[in-house]
Amino acid sequence: MKEIELSTAEEALIELSPVNKLWDGYTKKYTFRGQGNSAWNLLPKALRKETKFNHDFIIDSISKRSNRDQIELEYEAIHEFIEYANLAGFFVANDEKIYMSNESENFIEYHNKIGKGQLPWPTKEYYPVIAMAQHCGLATCFLDxxxxxxxxxxxxxxxxxxxxxxxxxxxxxxxxxxxxxxxxQGNEKDDFFFSNKEKRISKPRYQLIQNNTYTNSYQVAQKGVFLALIRNWKRPNSRAEIISVEEYVKFSDDLIKFNIPRQESKKILRSLTKFNIDALHLFPGPYGIGEYIKERVLWDDKK
Known part of the structure; x- marks a missing residue:
């Protein structure tokens, strides 16, 4: 990972400009994420120590959970989300395919295959509903x-x-x-078949998730995509593997981290609104209007 220290708002606006030639190239495609503290790692919310799940059958902290414990917590949370969304009368992206997958074989057997690592987690049919849950604030294995x-x-x-x-x-x-x-490595079955069974080990990886059947107006306005932590060939009883994006690409220059002082953030927000990068445009609708009014107070020079 390469770290770049920026000292002014002007530097930040130049270095992170959409027309920066750094992002150009026929074989290049960059995605971006902003975080409010440079000390934070790039780690999905479902894998963070402070995250609590609404299931009392697993009480261990994440540092003591097994791979199977962690997968089952995420799995149960998504199915709970689907259940309550349906009860409330909301459309749930791709839920019919998920139910078909579960009905094609005994539900317990399917659940066990996910937990044991005989299927990767999450499988493709879950991407749209996980994206939906992510945008509703649920802890998932996706990063915005x-x-x-x-x-x-x-x-x-x-x-x-x-x-x-x-x-x-x-x-x-x-x-x-x-x-x-x-x-x-978009197809979760690509490396599923090995002649040497010893290669069947836990293989967590991050995968770009861009095209799925779930979108909303916020995601479209924000040009939103996801990085998903996909876990293949889990050792079910081994300690849950917590891997950040930084760890995943630590020997690569494919990750660049720009660090910017807090004292420049008000000026940055005032400048970005001139490019229609503000809550009014990134959250179309009444919520965005309210957020825009509040954020103008936030970056007021008098505050």
Missing amino acids: FTLQPYVALYFGAKSILQKYKDNSLKFSVYAIEVENSSFT
Whole structure:
């Protein structure tokens, strides 16, 4: 991973400009994510220590869970989301395919295959509903990214202003080149068949999720995509493997981290609104209007 320290709003706007030649190239494709603290890792919410799941049959902290424990917690949370969304009368993306998968064989058997690693988690039919749950605030194995660097800059700058008052802190914007073999193993069955059974070991990997049947107006406005932590050939009883994106690509230059001082965040947000990068445009509808009014107060020079 390459780290770049930026000291001013002007530097941030230049380095993270959509027209920066760094993002150009026939074989290049970058995705971006802003985070409100440069000390945070790139780790999906479902894998974070502070995350709590609404299931009392597994009480261990994440540091003590097995791979199977962790997978089953995520699996149960998604099925609970589907159940309550259906009860409330909301459309749930791809739920008919999920139910067909479960009905084609005994539900318990299917559940066990997920838990034992005989199927990867998540499988493709779950991508749309996980994307939907992610945008509703549920803890999932997806991480939100965007194809627009200024959108990532906006979220990082706004987050640090909302969470911290210490101007000595920094926020970060990550740029990840995803058109490489680390992120493009799109078919979960590609490496499922080995002649040597010893190769059947736990193989967590991050995969770009861009095209799925679930979208909403926010995701479209934000040019939103996801990185998903896919787990293949899990050792079910081994300790749950917690791997961040940084660890996944630690020996690669495909990940760039830009660190920016909090004291520049107000100026950055004021500048970004001139490019229609603000809550009014990134959250179309009444919610975005309210957020826009609040964020104008947030980056007011008098505050």
